[in-house]
Amino acid sequence: MHELSIMQSIFEIVMENAAKHRLKKVEKVHVVVGELSGVEPEALKFAFSFFARDSVAQDAEFSITTVGVSGRCRACGEKLAGITNLRCKCEVKPDYEMLTGKELYVDTITGESELEEEKSV
């Protein structure tokens, strides 16, 4: 399950930020996942609970926003959306610039800091 190795990197980011902002408790972790990133959201959630166990993030709410696929035709600039619609009407060969759909990043980490009441990073 490659979500485990992906989550390992995500979790490192969460822990780095928790340490940097001296979070005694991570409350929310929000991740953005593109439709073409090859990540299964349910598997990612499972991987999060696996890594979060016995850490400051063990009670954190883990949420995912899935971003659909979109692109732009390099020939005419037409906007294209959806995995199966990336071939523009004007061209025989698909030639497009990918705009969204491959993202995979930690959007926000929210927690309770030793320094302040609430900290968003």
Ligand SMILES: [Zn+2]
């Ligand atoms: Zn076109």
